[in-house]
Amino acid sequence: PTQKPPTAEEMQAAKDALRESTAAIKATSVACERGFYGIGSPQHSQAHGPYVLRLKPEPTNLMHGRGDFLIHGDSVHNPGTASEGCIILSRGLRVQIWQSGDHRLRVVADLQEVTE
Numbered sequence: 001p002t003q004k005p006p007t008a009e010e011m012q013a014a015k016d017a018l019r020e021s022t023a024a025i026k027a028t029s030v031a032c033e034r035g036f037y038g039i040g041s042p043q044h045s046q047a048h049g050p051y052v053l054r055l056k057p058e059p060t061n062l063m064h065g066r067g068d069f070l071i072h073g074d075s076v077h078n079p080g081t082a083s084e085g086c087i088i089l090s091r092g093l094r095v096q097i098w099q100s101g102d103h104r105l106r107v108v109a110d111l112q113e114v115t116e
Helices: 008-027 091-100 111-115
Strands: 035-039 043-045 049-057 070-072 104-107
Touching (some): 008 091, 070 091
Antiparallel strands (some): 035 049
16 A cells, blocks of 8 residues: 655654754763764664664764664663663654654754754
């Protein structure tokens, strides 16, 4: 079956969710490195659960030897402990991100950087 393209409202909701997640990224000391990332298609992961989106850094990112960043859900058993630098979002937000069709993410050090 052919997938229906997302509505303008769905795309805007996903973009808003990405903007809101910037604060969560900034709050953790082991966040993803700054730069642009491609967002991979949803996968199931034994370690991270359903609907995991892999982040592929663009070649211009300074990764400092780090990698394997994902967008996934939180720990069911120990909420707040699931991430070692990944972006933690609800499944609903992960679905919205993927369905938005906008599969590029920018990670910034602070919100002021977004306006530059």
